[in-house]
Amino acid sequence: MDRNENEIDYVVKQAEAGFQFLQKTDVIERAELMYAIAAEIEALGxxxxxxxxxxTALPLGRLQGEKARTVNQWRRYADAVRTxxxxxxxxxxxPNGQFDLRKYNKGLGPVVVFGASNFPFAFSTAGGDTASAIGAGCSVIVKAHPAHLKTSQLMADAIDRAISKQGAPSGVFNHVLSDSFAAGQELVRHRFVKAVAFTGSFRGGKALFDLGQSRPDPIPVFAEMGSVNPVFLLPDYLGNNLEPFAKQYIASLLLGVGQFCTNPGVLVSVGGEQLDRFKAELKKELQAAATGKMLHAGILDSYNRLKGEMVQYDGVSILEEGQDNTAQDFAQALLAEAEASQVLANPKLLEEVFGPFGLIISCADLNEMKNVMEQLEGQITITFAASAQDIHECQALFSIAxxxxxxxxxxxxxxxxxxxYAMHHGGPYPATTDARFTSVGPDAVKRFLRPISFQNWPNEFLPKELQDGNPLQIDRLVNQQWTKA
Known part of the structure; x- marks a missing residue:
C-alpha cells in the first residue's frame, strides 16, 4: 500500500514513541526483547x-541456511548488548570531590532501514540492521524491499508478536510497504529520524546519503554500496595451485548467481605462460558451471546492460561465456579479459557489474600490478591468492591494500x-559511506549509538549502566581501571 506524507508522519511519530520507551530500558531488557524476536523468527514454518x-528464486537450502543465520544474528547481538x-x-x-564524571552510550533515535533484495532474511526486514538498531536502543522503521513484500510481511509479523509478548509498544518496530521513492525520501527527511541503514546499489546509497546530509539537521546514512572485491593472484601461489584455484574462483564468482556483495568480480595477475594456463582452466570450469536465475527481472536487465557495456570498451575481450539458458530471469555468466594498461587508462573497468561477471586483468609485472592496486577505489574486500613468499616479496602491494x-x-x-566480533563488513568510500563501521557482526550496534556524559548527578537519576553498585554487573572503566565492582 502506498503511504502519503501524512501516513509517513504517523509512522515516524509512532517510532519516536517506541524510541522513548526503549530509552527507559536497560541492556538486559533490550537483550530479552531481542531473544524473543529470535524465537519468533525461528518458529516461522x-x-x-x-x-x-x-x-526471490533463491534455492530452498540457501534460504534455510539464511534463516538460521538471521536467528543467530539476533541472539549473537543480544548476547553482546547484554554484557x-x-x-x-x-x-x-x-578523590577530593572536585568532580564526578560518568559517560555511556545511548541510542541515536528512530532508524530507517531499507531492506536489501539479495538477502530477504539476513539483510532485510529482520536483518542485521534492524537487530543492531534495536540492540542500541533505537526504534526501527523498515521500508520493505518491493521484490519480496510477502516475505517481508511475514518477518514483520514475527517481530510484532515478540514485541507484544514482551509488553513493549508497537512503535518499537514499524513496517512500511511501498514501492514509492517519495515514501523513502519522506522517511529520511523526517525530523524524528536520526539514522538510516541501506544495503544495495551505489546509486541508491549515494542518493540517500546526499538526502541525509541535505537536511537542516544532517543525519548519518550507513550505506553499503557494493564492491568488485578484487583478487590479486601472485606468481608463487599460482604456480602451485593453478587447477584448484581456478575451481575455487569460479565457484565464488558464480555463488548466488553473482548476487553477493562479496563476489570476486576482478582478478589481477602477472601475464605469461602460467596465467594463460590458468585462463584455460577458468574457461573449462565456467563451461561446466550451471546457469542460475537472478532475483528479479530488474536485476537481470541491469546485469545484461552492464556486462554488455564492459565488453564494448577498448581492450576488453570475452574470455568465455557460461551456459546459455533462455528461461525467464536466467543469467548467462561471462568472463572477460583485459591488459592492465587498458584498465589503467579506463577506470570504469574497475566498476561493479552485479551478477556472474568476472574481469581477468593481465599485468606486465608486479610493478604494474601495484599500479592497478593504487587505482582501486574503496572495497569491501581484497584477497591475496598468495604464498608467504609472495607476501614477503610484495610488501608494497600488501601495504597499499x-x-x-x-x-x-x-x-x-x-x-x-x-x-x-572480529568481522568487518564495510570499507572506504564508495564501498560504504562510513569506513569506520561494519554492518555484520555484533559491532554493527556501534553505528546507532552516541555518547552522553553526566557530571555531578545524584545516583538515583543516573542510568543503571552508571549507577553506584553497578546493578547490571557490566564491565566499566572506573578511574582508569576495568571492573564490575
Missing part, C-alpha cells in the same frame, strides 16, 4: 521459506561472511 523462494560492551560505561571521580578495503584476505575467497 515452511510458509516463510516457500514464500521467499517464490518471490554492556557497547554501553562503554566510564566513571571518573576525583590495507588502505583500500575493510577486510583483507590471505588465500580463500571473500564470499561467506561470518557473524563474528
Amino acid at each position: 515452511d510458509i516463510l521459506i516457500e514464500t521467499a523462494h517464490l518471490e 554492556g560492551l557497547y554501553s562503554e560505561a566510564r566513571i571518573d571521580r576525583d 590495507q588502505d583500500k578495503c575493510g577486510r583483507l584476505l590471505f588465500q580463500g575467497m571473500p564470499t561467506g561472511v561470518e557473524v563474528q
